Each structure stands twice: as structure tokens, then as C-alpha cells.
Amino acid sequence: MTPKGSFSEFARHFFRSYRNGRFRIGHSSIRRMLKKMVAKRQVIQLRSGLKMDLDLTKENQNGIFWSDGDTEIGLCWAIRELVPVGGLFVDCGANCGLMGLLARQYRQARVIFLEPHPRLAQSIAANVRLNHFENSCELIEAAVSDSNGEVTFYENAVADGSHSIHKDWSADLGEMRPLGKVHCITLKEIIEARKLPRIDFLKIDTEGNDHAVLKGLGGYLQPAFTEVIYIEMDRDRDTIRDLMQAKGYVGFAQVPRRSRALAKALQLYNGGGCVEFFVPLEQNVPLHGELLWCGENSAFAARLQDLAKARQI
Numbered sequence: 001m002t003p004k005g006s007f008s009e010f011a012r013h014f015f016r017s018y019r020n021g022r023f024r025i026g027h028s029s030i031r032r033m034l035k036k037m038v039a040k041r042q043v044i045q046l047r048s049g050l051k052m053d054l055d056l057t058k059e060n061q062n063g064i065f066w067s068d069g070d071t072e073i074g075l076c077w078a079i080r081e082l083v084p085v086g087g088l089f090v091d092c093g094a095n096c097g098l099m100g101l102l103a104r105q106y107r108q109a110r111v112i113f114l115e116p117h118p119r120l121a122q123s124i125a126a127n128v129r130l131n132h133f134e135n136s137c138e139l140i141e142a143a144v145s146d147s148n149g150e151v152t153f154y155e156n157a158v159a160d161g162s163h164s165i166h167k168d169w170s171a172d173l174g175e176m177r178p179l180g181k182v183h184c185i186t187l188k189e190i191i192e193a194r195k196l197p198r199i200d201f202l203k204i205d206t207e208g209n210d211h212a213v214l215k216g217l218g219g220y221l222q223p224a225f226t227e228v229i230y231i232e233m234d235r236d237r238d239t240i241r242d243l244m245q246a247k248g249y250v251g252f253a254q255v256p257r258r259s260r261a262l263a264k265a266l267q268l269y270n271g272g273g274c275v276e277f278f279v280p281l282e283q284n285v286p287l288h289g290e291l292l293w294c295g296e297n298s299a300f301a302a303r304l305q306d307l308a309k310a311r312q313i
Contacts, residue, residue: 001043001051008038016068020263031066043130050105051130052098053123058160061096061123073266074254074277075099075230078292079201082228082300083107087200090114090187092144092213095161097124099203104133109200111136112190116143116153116182117163140190142183144206146215153182164207186216198224204231211236214243221247223295232290241281250296252278252304254289276307 002008011034019027040056046069054061063071070076079102083089089103090112100111111133115121121141128137143151143165156162158174165184167176191199199220204210210231220226221243229249233240244251255277257265269275278292294300 001045008042009044011038012044012066012068015066016070020260020267035062048102048105050098050101051127052096052101053126053130054096055123058096059158060161064096064098069098069102070263070266072099072290073262074290074292075203076102077266077269077275077277078228078230079103080106081303082292082294083109083201086110088112088196088198089201089203090190090199091203092187093203093205093207094124095120095205097127100124100137101127101131101133103201104136105131109136111138113137113139114142114144114185114190115139116141116165116184117155117179120160120163140185142185143209144187144204144213144216145184145209146186146212147184148186148189149184150181151184153179155179162207164209166208169208186218187213188216188218188220191217191220199226200228202226202229204229208235210234211240211243214240223248223298227294227298228300229293230290231293234289244293248296249293250301251281252292252294252301252308253281254291255279274307274310276304276310278304279308280305 015031015034018030042054042056042065044054044065045051048069050069052064054065056062056065079099083103085107087107087109089100089109091100092114094100094113094115097113100113103109104111113124115124121139124139128134143153151165154164154167154176156170156174157177159170162170162173164170204213206213210233214221217226241251265275
């Protein structure tokens with residue numbers, strides 16, 4: 001692990017402090033300069049205490065390093081607030097495993113990671129071992145969809161968070177290269193094979209295949225079984241919304257904030273303050289990006305609605 005007092009540790013803490021501080025310019029330039037001076041492979045301990053083995057040549061892992069783990073802040077908040085202690089967190093499209101690891105760290109959750117990319121699956125396994133979470137975490141190296149079998153998997157040559165079973169998914173970001181065949185599985189099969197009594201929090205980030213993942217739940221797509229669902233709705237938005245509402249879910253969208261405002265909101269929350277990160281869809285919120293869904297009459301929905309109302313006062 002990167003030793004305390006090392007230049008790499010100093011660099012990432014300095015950058016994070018500068019970015020969240022008074023000055024609004026020069027962030028990208030400073031990061032580019034510092035990036036040239038640190039090793040491309042880092043084993044670090046985040047502010048939360050979580051340990052991560054990171055490849056800084058990959059954009060997602062590079063972002064985790066420089067932000068000290070403060071990525072996808074809305075999702076991190078939802079994990080800390082909505083995953084019950086000891087609950088089940090299912091991570092579809094887990095990348096290097098950060099969100100599932102945080103669910104384990106903060107909520108002592110049982111975690112099932114699903115990741116089809118062989119390299120990223122190895123990264124998850126390494127990070128699970130690094131934190132000694134082997135007894136509470138399971139890794140399934142597979143894509144998740146609405147049918148079983150094998151599918152061609154495409155790797156984005158540039159964006160390490162944009163690999164997909166859909167060749168056309170992120171071609172605007174970089175070339176989509178066929179990586180080969182990967183195993184494909186449904187959540188219904190996973191639930192029944194493991195006799196799961198419920199899913200407390202389901203994260204779906206499957207790069208254009210999110211609707212198929214939901215369909216693959218079958219009859220388990222209901223708030224009484226799958227209590228909270230966080231899903232990236234960048235494709236099939238209307239179809240997903242209609243399906244979720246028909247199944248008794250109500251949706252909440254992330255409050256749009258610039259990076260500085262988001263950092264301040266996180267600082268307030270970490271200090272014990274009351275902060276809303278999601279608002280109900282009916283409040284003229286655009287239907288895109290990441291949405292949080294829970295049962296329309298659930299305690300989760302009531303809490304999110306109360307936070308949104310407090311914001312307006």
C-alpha cells in the first residue's frame with residue numbers, strides 16, 4: 001500500500017483540497033501535472049478506510065484515486081442511507097467494485113458483484129481480498145440480461161466505464177472492440193439458485209442493457225422483494241419508467257449540482273447535516289441519468305419525499 005507521507009498520498013490529498021477549496025480555476029492543469037509524477041499503479045486507503053488497488057491508466061480508477069473515493073456521490077449517499085445493516089446489495093456492472101465495497105464497509109452488507117469484463121472482475125476480486133471481505137462478498141463474472149447463454153462483449157478502447165454487450169453503446173467515446181464471448185445470466189436465475197429471500201438494494205449500470213436486466217428479474221421485480229433499485233436510464237427511458245411504475249415503484253432523480261456544490265453537500269452530510277440528493281420525478285425533473293426507485297408506499301419513498309420538501313422550505 002502507498003506509504004503515509006509518500007508523494008502519491010500528498011498529491012491526491014492536495015488535489016482534492018484544492019479542487020474543493022476557494023479557487024475555481026486550474027483544476028485540470030494541476031491534476032495533469034501531478035498525474036505525471038505518480039506511479040500508474042497505486043494501492044491506497046481512502047478517507048473512509050477502504051483499501052483499493054487502482055490502475056491509474058483507467059479513467060474510473062484514476063477518478064477514484066484523485067477524488068479520494070468521492071465519486072458517484074448520490075449513489076454513495078443512497079448506499080449509506082438506504083441499505084439496511086446486514087442487507088443484500090447486488091451490483092450489476094460493478095467495474096472495479098467500489099460501490100459494493102462501500103456497501104460492505106458502511107452497512108456490513110452481503111454483496112453480490114456481477115461484472116463481465118475479465119480484467120475488471122480480477123480487479124474486484126483483488127479489492128475484496130485487500131479488504132478481507134471474502135466471507136461476505138461473491139463475484140459472478142457474467143453479463144446480466146433477460147436471458148441466459150453467451151453474448152459478444154465489446155470493450156471501449158478509451159472509456160473504461162463504457163464496455164457493453166451493445167456494439168453501438170459508446171462508440172462516440174472510443175472504438176468498441178469485440179473482446180470475445182462472455183457468459184450471460186438473469187437475476188431471476190441468481191435469486192433462485194441462491195434462494196435469496198429479498199434484494200435490499202439493486203444497482204444496475206450495464207451500459208445500455210438496463211431494461212433487459214429489469215426484465216430478467218421476472219416476478220421478483222416488485223417492491224416487496226427488490227426494495228430499492230438504482231439504475232442508469234440512458235437508454236429505454238420511457239419504457240423503464242412505465243415498467244417501474246406498473247410494478248408499484250416511484251422514482252427519484254438526482255438533484256443536479258455542479259462539482260463544487262456537490263462537494264459542499266457531501267461535506268455537510270459527512271458533518272451530520274440533512275442533505276437531499278434525490279427529488280421525486282413529478283417535480284419537473286428531466287427523465288435521464290441515474291434514478292432511484294422504491295415502493296410507492298414504502299418508508300424509503302416517504303423519507304426521500306420528506307427530504308425533498310425540506311429543501312423547498
